[in-house]
Amino acid sequence: MLKAMQAYLISVQGPNRSGMVAEVTGLLYRQGVNLLDSSMSTLRGEFVMMLVVQLPEELAAESFENLLDGLRSEGLSLNLRELSPSEAGQRSAESMPNYSLSVLGQDQTGMLYRFSELIASYGANLTDVHTQLLDGSHSPPLYAMILELHLPAHKQAQQAELLKVAISKLAAELDLDADLHPLESLEI
Amino acid sequence: MAVRAVLRYPDRRLRQRCAPVTDLAAAQEVIQDLCDTLQASGHGVGIAAPQIGALLRIIVINCEAHVKKSLGLQVLINPVITASEAYYSLREGCMSLPDYLGPVDRARRITLEALSPTGEQLTLQAQKFEAVVIQHEIDHLDGVLFIDRVSSPRTQLLRRSELLKQKQHREA
Numbered sequence A: 001m002l003k004a005m006q007a008y009l010i011s012v013q014g015p016n017r018s019g020m021v022a023e024v025t026g027l028l029y030r031q032g033v034n035l036l037d038s039s040m041s042t043l044r045g046e047f048v049m050m051l052v053v054q055l056p057e058e059l060a061a062e063s064f065e066n067l068l069d070g071l072r073s074e075g076l077s078l079n080l081r082e083l084s085p086s087e088a089g090q091r092s093a094e095s096m097p098n099y100s101l102s103v104l105g106q107d108q109t110g111m112l113y114r115f116s117e118l119i120a121s122y123g124a125n126l127t128d129v130h131t132q133l134l135d136g137s138h139s140p141p142l143y144a145m146i147l148e149l150h151l152p153a154h155k156q157a158q159q160a161e162l163l164k165v166a167i168s169k170l171a172a173e174l175d176l177d178a179d180l181h182p183l184e185s186l187e188i
Numbered sequence B: 001m002a003v004r005a006v007l008r009y010p011d012r013r014l015r016q017r018c019a020p021v022t023d024l025a026a027a028q029e030v031i032q033d034l035c036d037t038l039q040a041s042g043h044g045v046g047i048a049a050p051q052i053g054a055l056l057r058i059i060v061i062n063c064e065a066h067v068k069k070s071l072g073l074q075v076l077i078n079p080v081i082t083a084s085e086a087y088y089s090l091r092e093g094c095m096s097l098p099d100y101l102g103p104v105d106r107a108r109r110i111t112l113e114a115l116s117p118t119g120e121q122l123t124l125q126a127q128k129f130e131a132v133v134i135q136h137e138i139d140h141l142d143g144v145l146f147i148d149r150v151s152s153p154r155t156q157l158l159r160r161s162e163l164l165k166q167k168q169h170r171e172a
Helices: A020-030 A061-072 A085-089 A111-121 A153-174 B024-040 B128-141 B153-171
Strands: A007-015 A034-043 A046-054 A077-083 A099-106 A125-134 A142-150 A177-182 A185-187 B046-048 B058-061 B074-094 B097-115 B121-127
Touching: A007 A061, A007 A085, A020 A034, A020 A046, A020 A061, A061 A077, A077 A085, A099 A111, A099 A153, A111 A125, A111 A142, A111 A153, A125 B153, A153 A177, A185 B128, B024 B046, B024 B058, B024 B074, B046 B128, B058 B128, B074 B121, B074 B128, B097 B128, B121 B128
Parallel strands: A185 B074
Antiparallel strands: A007 A046, A007 A077, A034 A046, A099 A142, A099 A177, A125 A142, B046 B058, B058 B074, B074 B097, B097 B121
């Protein structure tokens, strides 16, 4: 049987600049660290990277952590957490979203909180969250959110209808536009 | 008549531009094999000739099981999209690239021209699901896989917020 390889979730962030991805992934590559899934994005002036990596057998956890310390001295903030084999082995497909909620309206504090709390109370799990304050040419500024969520299969049809109603109610209360729709996928 | 194996990426034939069909008689075997392979795939709604290793501009679609008023089984030879409008995004997957789904922007309505297997000139209109299938299959004829067209969450967010704003304006 294959020995379960040690896996980590690393998050790295720092002021956005050209070459940052190459610097971090280059460091990992030179140590034989294998990248599994990753998500990276610019948030205002920052670049934020989240990576799930697998260590080669010959690289001890301690040396790996020391290696990453090098990035801290480059002005990047860093966090890491070891993943259990079951956490690392969970495939992305299992957290594939089946509904998407888009919300738009005048910016107000607590928008994400109110919607995410509601979603959780219906037993759904948020899988991807993207929000953006549209403060460029809008006065007062607008706020846009796209929340992708997974409703477990056994709850789907009925629960989605109930959630849709609850979302409309919340949107009316906050004077926002919100639309929950199934994420159709097409296996061609 | 034969069911052929569906090629999977990284087979390089999936990345090649296919040649137009100039000899319909010689293409009949490929057409039959495409129909048989699509049917045998069970859930398949479309297939392109390069997916069975034939580098010719032929696609076969059949969205009957998914669309009420579908075009049915269509064999489209040398298909060309002549008009497209109203873009939207669906998550696509592909028999040649299993285990991956990604959001792709496609035209919601298209008009296309193609030849039938008997050489008849066809002009067809398709929408939504069926239009997406046709665009996906025609991409295969140019060596393009859907992953080349996957849009980023950021693009989607901006586009969807744009759509919502338009809706607000209309309702105002």
